[in-house]
Amino acid sequence: MTRAAHTPGPWQDNEAGLIYGQVSGDDDEAPFVADCCNKPGSGEYTTQEKANARLIAAAPLLLEILRTKARDKEICTCHTRSWYGNRHDTQCPISIASDAIAEATRA
């Protein structure tokens, strides 16, 4: 499986609407990820924008948790798995997690 080329986590919200990754390698600046403030520099940073920033900053951690869950055979709810070439049912949590990961990491 090919991994997405997103900025490695963890990501941090600078409390002003900007999301950054971590300084790594020879870089001396944290890589920019996103700007969640619609009117930067205006002093207007809404409650919803702050919530969006926190959610976006948590994305790498949430993705890793989802990857862990997608490998957890204990959460499988399939009753017919052996009938369909060992694939998970579309409503199985493993299938749902795998589909969400594929969507979040597609090129």
Ligand SMILES: [Zn+2]
């Ligand atoms: Zn399953």
